[in-house]
Amino acid sequence: xxxxxSAGPLPKLPDNPGTPAPLTVREFQAATDVSRETLARxxxxxxLLEKWNRRINLVSRRSLEDVWRRHIxxxxxxxxxYDPGGVPGPWLDLGxxxxxxxxxxxxxxxxxxxxxxxDGRKCTFLAEAARVTGAEVTVHxxxxxxxxxxxxxxxxxxxxxxxxxxxxxxxxxxxxxxxxLLLKGQDVDVELTEAEKYWTMTSRLxxxxxxxxGSILQLTEMSRV
Numbered sequence: 001x002x003x004x005x006s007a008g009p010l011p012k013l014p015d016n017p018g019t020p021a022p023l024t025v026r027e028f029q030a031a032t033d034v035s036r037e038t039l040a041r042x043x044x045x046x047x048l049l050e051k052w053n054r055r056i057n058l059v060s061r062r063s064l065e066d067v068w069r070r071h072i073x074x075x076x077x078x079x080x081x082y083d084p085g086g087v088p089g090p091w092l093d094l095g096x097x098x099x100x101x102x103x104x105x106x107x108x109x110x111x112x113x114x115x116x117x118x119d120g121r122k123c124t125f126l127a128e129a130a131r132v133t134g135a136e137v138t139v140h141x142x143x144x145x146x147x148x149x150x151x152x153x154x155x156x157x158x159x160x161x162x163x164x165x166x167x168x169x170x171x172x173x174x175x176x177x178x179x180x181l182l183l184k185g186q187d188v189d190v191e192l193t194e195a196e197k198y199w200t201m202t203s204r205l206x207x208x209x210x211x212x213x214g215s216i217l218q219l220t221e222m223s224r225v
Contacts (some may be wrong), residue, residue: 020069041133046067050064087153105136116139157182163194
């Protein structure tokens with residue numbers, strides 16, 4: 001999609017009331033319809049993530065028990081918002097950590113994707129994961145507020161900071177017609193109310209496919225109050 005337009009269909013999981021069992025690789029592929037090549041690259045990424053996580057704290061060990069739902073599917077649900085023929089500019093992923101959602105999206109086909117991470121060890125992992133999977137990314141080992149303006153068409157982040165602070169970091173890097181995509185939890189309405197004290201924007205909430213209380217928050221037409 002072009003920034004600011006409606007996204008295409010999100011991945012669809014089968015109904016499973018109660019606490020679902022860990023998502024299998026086969027169920028992930030059925031929900032997303034990724035190619036076999038992409039799936040193989042994602043599997044290589046997961047294998048590397050599990051190996052490195054024993055040495056450095058990339059994600060919680062418990063979350064790896066359902067890695068295909070908690071991390072891979074959660075990240076790839078942003079893919080319908082990508083249109084290489086849309087608003088020109090890179091995709092900037094803030095606070096990339098272990099690569100969610102940015103590196104997963106690059107593996108899935110998003111081009112000109114920049115990962116911003118201040119932790120040097122995590123940047124080393126991101127660079128190695130990009131090499132192993134063949135993902136085309138640029139890794140910035142830098143603090144967001146110290147990064148030169150990137151002119152991004154899309155900015156993404158997951159579990160990084162409260163919305164008002166996050167917008168103050170993201171806005172200098174966003175082109176006028178760009179979009180911000182945030183994976184948010186159950187407090188998103190409270191965060192939006194607080195952010196609207198400082199910003200005018202068009203917001204759209206799309207239910208997350210992986211978390212009942214979670215949402216994709218899409219922000220466009222932003223300006224400071």
